[in-house]
Amino acid sequence: QSDTRRKLLELFSEANGEFISGQKISEMLGCSRTAVWKHIEELRKEGFELEAVRRLGYRIVKAPDKVTANEIHLGLKTETLGRHIHFEEEVTSTQQIALKLAYEGAKEGTLVIAEQQTAGRGRMDRKWFSPKGTGIWMSLILRPPIPPQKAPQLTLLTAVAIAQAIQEITDIVPDIKWPNDILINGKKCVGILTELQADPDRIHSVIVGIGINVNQTIEQFPEEIRAIATSLSIEKGERIQRAKLIQEILLRLEYLYKQYLQYGFRPIKLLWEGYAASIGKEIVARTLTGTMKGIALGITDEGVLMLEDENKQIHYIHSADIQL
Ligand code: BT5
Structure with missing residues (x-):
C-alpha cells in the first residue's frame, strides 16, 4: 500500500x-x-x-509543507540516506527512537523525523525547543567504519552539509560555530547532537540528531532563548519548504560522507573552515574542567579545536561550549 x-x-x-x-x-x-x-x-x-x-x-x-515520508521521498536524490524514513507526528525525542531502531538493526541512512518533540534535547541533557510544524527535528542512523574516537568529526561534517544546504535553498551564508551550532547573524538556527554506540574499538551506530528552526516567528520562541535564537524564515523573510531543505541536506550529507570515508577528514576540514565563524577571533571555551580564554586558531586535521591562550600556549579542545 x-x-x-x-x-x-x-x-x-x-x-x-x-x-x-x-x-x-x-x-x-x-x-x-x-x-x-x-x-x-x-x-x-x-x-x-x-x-x-x-x-x-x-x-x-x-506538495504540502509537511515532513512525512512521502514529502521527503518526493524528489529525493540520495542512494542511501533517507531511503528508510520513520515519521511520527509527536515523539519525546527522535534520538530516542533512532537509538531503538539502530539497536534493532536499522539500516544505515534510516531517518527518524517528527513534527514535534516533547522532550527534545541538546548536549548534556539541555533542552531543545521543538514546537509543532515549524522546524526540522530529525535523527539519522549512520554506521561508519571508523574508530570511535573519530566520531566527533561527523558533527563537523554534518554542519558543513547543513550550511551548504541552507545556502543553496535560502542564499544566506550561515556561520558554523564549533562544534555543533549553525548561526545566522550571530543567532542560533541549527543544533547538532551526535551520539555514539560503540565498543572501545568499533562503532555500532552513530545517531546524528539535527534540529533546525525553519518557519518560526520571533514570538514563537520561548522567552529564555528569544535573544539567542533565530529561524530561517525570520532571516530570509519568507517561509521555507522544509521537505526541500531536508532533501538538500541529505544529498549533501551523503556526498560528504562518501568523500570522508574515502579520503578522510581533510577535504571536509577545508569546507568547514569556509563557514567557520570563530577562527582568528577571541573566544571563551567552557569545558568540563574549566574555562579558557584565547584566540581560536582553527581545527586540527582531526577536527579538534586549537585555542591559543595569552601565554601563546596552544590548547587542544575536544569538547566545550564556545562563547564568541
Ligand atoms: C544542541 O545542543 O544544539 C543540539 C540540539 C540537537 C537537537 C536535535 S532535534 C532532533 C534530535 N532529537 C533531539 O532530542 N535532539 C536532536 P546544545 O549545544 O547543548 O544547545 C542547547 C541549547 O540551545 C539550549 O540550552 C538553549 O540555550 C538553546 N536552544 C534550545 N532550543 C533551541 C532552539 N530551538 N533554537 C535555538 N536554540 C535553542
Whole structure:
C-alpha cells in the first residue's frame, strides 16, 4: 500500500509537474484505474494539491509543507540516506527512537523525523525547543567504519552539509560555530547532537540528531532563548519548504560522507573552515574542567579545536561550549 504510494510519488517527481495519464500510472503501478484514483485521494488528504484533467491525467501542483515520508521521498536524490524514513507526528525525542531502531538493526541512512518533540534535547541533557510544524527535528542512523574516537568529526561534517544546504535553498551564508551550532547573524538556527554506540574499538551506530528552526516567528520562541535564537524564515523573510531543505541536506550529507570515508577528514576540514565563524577571533571555551580564554586558531586535521591562550600556549579542545 505505502509502497505503491511511494512509487506514485516517484512518478510525479520524474514528471516534473507535467501531466501523467491515468492509463500510464496504472500500468507503472500495476494496479487498476480505480486504485490509482484512490491513491490520489489519499495524497490529497495528506495535503498534496493534485490537478486532474480529462484525457491528460494527473499532475502535482503543490506538495504540502509537511515532513512525512512521502514529502521527503518526493524528489529525493540520495542512494542511501533517507531511503528508510520513520515519521511520527509527536515523539519525546527522535534520538530516542533512532537509538531503538539502530539497536534493532536499522539500516544505515534510516531517518527518524517528527513534527514535534516533547522532550527534545541538546548536549548534556539541555533542552531543545521543538514546537509543532515549524522546524526540522530529525535523527539519522549512520554506521561508519571508523574508530570511535573519530566520531566527533561527523558533527563537523554534518554542519558543513547543513550550511551548504541552507545556502543553496535560502542564499544566506550561515556561520558554523564549533562544534555543533549553525548561526545566522550571530543567532542560533541549527543544533547538532551526535551520539555514539560503540565498543572501545568499533562503532555500532552513530545517531546524528539535527534540529533546525525553519518557519518560526520571533514570538514563537520561548522567552529564555528569544535573544539567542533565530529561524530561517525570520532571516530570509519568507517561509521555507522544509521537505526541500531536508532533501538538500541529505544529498549533501551523503556526498560528504562518501568523500570522508574515502579520503578522510581533510577535504571536509577545508569546507568547514569556509563557514567557520570563530577562527582568528577571541573566544571563551567552557569545558568540563574549566574555562579558557584565547584566540581560536582553527581545527586540527582531526577536527579538534586549537585555542591559543595569552601565554601563546596552544590548547587542544575536544569538547566545550564556545562563547564568541
Ligand atoms: C544542541 O545542543 O544544539 C543540539 C540540539 C540537537 C537537537 C536535535 S532535534 C532532533 C534530535 N532529537 C533531539 O532530542 N535532539 C536532536 P546544545 O549545544 O547543548 O544547545 C542547547 C541549547 O540551545 C539550549 O540550552 C538553549 O540555550 C538553546 N536552544 C534550545 N532550543 C533551541 C532552539 N530551538 N533554537 C535555538 N536554540 C535553542
